Amino acid sequence: MPAEQICHVYDDLPLRISEDGPANGRPVLVLHGGGPATVAGLAGHLARTGRTLTPVHPGWDGNPRPDWCTGVDDLALAYLHLLHDRGLTDVLVVGSSLGGWIAAEMAVRDMAGIVGGLVLINAVGVRVEAEPITDFFALDPRAAAEHSWHEPDRYYVDPAGLPAEELSRRQGNMATMRILAGEPYMHDPKLLRRLARVRRPALLVWGESDRIVTPAYGAAYAAAFGDGRLETVAKAGHLPHIEQPEAVFGLIDAYAVGGPSSARPNNRA
Numbered sequence: 001m002p003a004e005q006i007c008h009v010y011d012d013l014p015l016r017i018s019e020d021g022p023a024n025g026r027p028v029l030v031l032h033g034g035g036p037a038t039v040a041g042l043a044g045h046l047a048r049t050g051r052t053l054t055p056v057h058p059g060w061d062g063n064p065r066p067d068w069c070t071g072v073d074d075l076a077l078a079y080l081h082l083l084h085d086r087g088l089t090d091v092l093v094v095g096s097s098l099g100g101w102i103a104a105e106m107a108v109r110d111m112a113g114i115v116g117g118l119v120l121i122n123a124v125g126v127r128v129e130a131e132p133i134t135d136f137f138a139l140d141p142r143a144a145a146e147h148s149w150h151e152p153d154r155y156y157v158d159p160a161g162l163p164a165e166e167l168s169r170r171q172g173n174m175a176t177m178r179i180l181a182g183e184p185y186m187h188d189p190k191l192l193r194r195l196a197r198v199r200r201p202a203l204l205v206w207g208e209s210d211r212i213v214t215p216a217y218g219a220a221y222a223a224a225f226g227d228g229r230l231e232t233v234a235k236a237g238h239l240p241h242i243e244q245p246e247a248v249f250g251l252i253d254a255y256a257v258g259g260p261s262s263a264r265p266n267n268r269a
Contacts, residue, residue, distance in 0.1 A: 001020075002018040002019060002020035002043075002047070002052075002054070003018065003019050003020070004016060004017065004018045004019075005017055005019065007082060009078050009081040009082050009085060010066075010078070010081075012066045013058060013064075013066055013069065013078060014063075014064055015055050015056075015058070015063075015078070015082065016055060016056040016063050017053055017054065017055045017056075017082075018043070018052075018053075018054045018055075019051070019052065019053055019054075020043065020044070020047035020051075020052050020054075021046070021047035021048070021049070021050050021051045021052045022049070022050075022051060023051060024051075025047075025049055025050040025051040026049070026050045026051065026090065026091075026092060026116075026256070027050065027051050027053065027083070027088045027089075027090070027091045027092070028046045028047075028050035028051065028052045028053070028091070028092045028093075028094060029052075029053050029054075029055075029079060029083065029091055029092070029093045029094070029103075030042060030043040030046060030052055030053070030054040030094050030095075030099075031055070031057075031079070031093065031094065031095035031096070031098075031099030031100070031102050031103055032054075032056075032057065032060075032095075032096060032098075032099050033095075033096045033097025033098040033099050033100070033239075034097060034098070034173065034177070035060065035061070035170075035173055036054070036056045036060060036061055038096060038097075038239055038242065039054065039096055039099070039241070041241065041242065041245060042094065042096070042241045042245075042248075042249075045245070045249050046092075046094065046252070049256075050092065050256075053082075055079070055082075057075060057176075058075070058078075058176075059172075059173075059175075059176030059179070059180070060172075060173050060176055061169060061172075061173065062169070062172070065176060065179075069180075070179055070180065071180060072098070072101055072102055072105055072125070072180055072181060072188065073105055073109075073188070074180075075102050075105075075180070076102050076105035076106045076109060077109065079102065079106060080106050080109060080110060080114060083114045083115075084112060084114060088114060089113065089114055089116065090116035090117075091114055091115055091116055092116060092117045092118075092119065092256055093106060093107070093115050093117070093118055093119070094118075094119040094121070094252065095118075095119070095120055095121065095123060096121040096122065096123075096239065096241065097121070097122055097123060097124060097212075097238065097239075098124060098125075098177065098180075098181060098186075099121075099123075100120035100121055100122070100123020100124070100125065101123055101124050101125030101181075101186075101187075101188075101191075103118050103119075103120055103123070104118070104120060104123065104125050104126075104191060104195065104198075105125070105188065105191065107195075107198045107200060107202070108191065108194045108195065108197060108198060115200055116200060117200055117201050117202070117203075117255070117256070118198075118200060118201070118202040118203065119202075119203045119204075119205065119252055119255065120202065120203070120204045120205070120221070121204075121205045121206075121239075121240065121241060121248070122205070122206055122207055122210050122212070122213055122218070122237075122238045122239070122240065123204065123213070123218075123221065124181070124186040124187060124212075124213055125186070125187055125188060125191055125221075126187055126188070126191050126192040126195075126220075126221055126224065127184075127187045127189055127192060128192070128216075128217045128220040128221070130216070130220075131213070131214050131216045131217035131220065133185065133186045133187065133212065133213055133217070134147055134211060134212045134213075135185065136186075136212060137174075137178065137182070141156070141157070141158065141159055142156060145157075146211070147210075147211040147212050147237075147238070148210070148211070148212060148237050148238040148239065149209070149237040149238070149239075149243065150207065150208075150209035150235050150236050150237045150243055151235075151243065155242075155243075192220075192221075192224050193224075195221075195224040195225045195226070195228075196224060196225070196226050197226065198225055198226050198227075199226045199227060200227065201227045201228075201229075201255070202222070202225040202227060202228040202229075203228075203229060203231065203251065203252070203255045204218050204221055204222040204228060204229065204230045204231070205231050205232075205233060205240060205241075205248055205251055205252070206218035206230060206231070206232045206233065206240070207232075207233050207236030207237045207238060207239070207240035207243065207244075208232045208233060208234050208235070208236065209235070209236060209237040210236075210237045210238045211237070211238075212237075212238045213238070215230075215232055218230050218232075231251050233247050233248060233251075234247075236248075
């Protein structure tokens with residue numbers, strides 16, 4: 001079972017982190033998007049061979065968020081400092097949705113060579129003029145499911161049927177999302193042009209049915225990296241690691257053991 005601990009990179013920022021996997025495995029940082037539960041299966045798979053660190057972002061699931069923590073850049077720096085304080089290098093950073101944005105922001109700020117590779121799964125974070133990000137905050141629950149899942153009827157949850165505690169948790173998570181990523185909406189206007197400076201290999205995994213951020217958005221994201229490539233997953237939407245876990249896990253496993261960037265062709269999307 002993963003061991004949960006509280007870590008401090010600043011005195012007023014307690015980070016809840018689950019740690020799992022072999023002590024001598026490659027360090028892997030797993031970053032969630034809308035909620036920690038969305039990456040539980042992903043983290044469990046990666047812990048088979050890697051030493052996984054899976055934090056709960058400040059403000060999610062009741063985790064404290066100090067008043068100064070108001071942007072994705074704050075989270076990116078906090079996680080970089082966490083990895084630095086632990087003396088970790090060649091860290092594989094895997095992020096879903098908002099977590100992918102955090103991973104990209106970490107990479108452009110990593111001057112110490114801590115991040116060894118990136119996996120961004122249907123990530124937000126950049127502005128692509130021709131492919132705007134759908135305003136998730138404006139969608140009702142049914143529309144959110146239609147935009148997010150290849151099989152929306154399978155994954156749609158009627159909020160009217162949720163217990164009060166669970167509904168409150170979800171509303172709190174969404175409120176934190178608005179604070180961190182509401183303005184400008186779900187992107188850093190400067191990030192896209194900065195990605196060319198990221199030389200670590202970046203794998204972008206995309207569900208073909210995603211209507212929050214489309215595969216065309218993902219292709220533009222991948223092309224902006226110095227060494228990025230896009231892999232699409234059929235019959236999957238915004239969370240392909242949940243709808244098609246074996247396909248996604250296979251792509252990540254192949255990427256993680258593929259060797260350094262210099263040993264592979266630069267397959268730009």
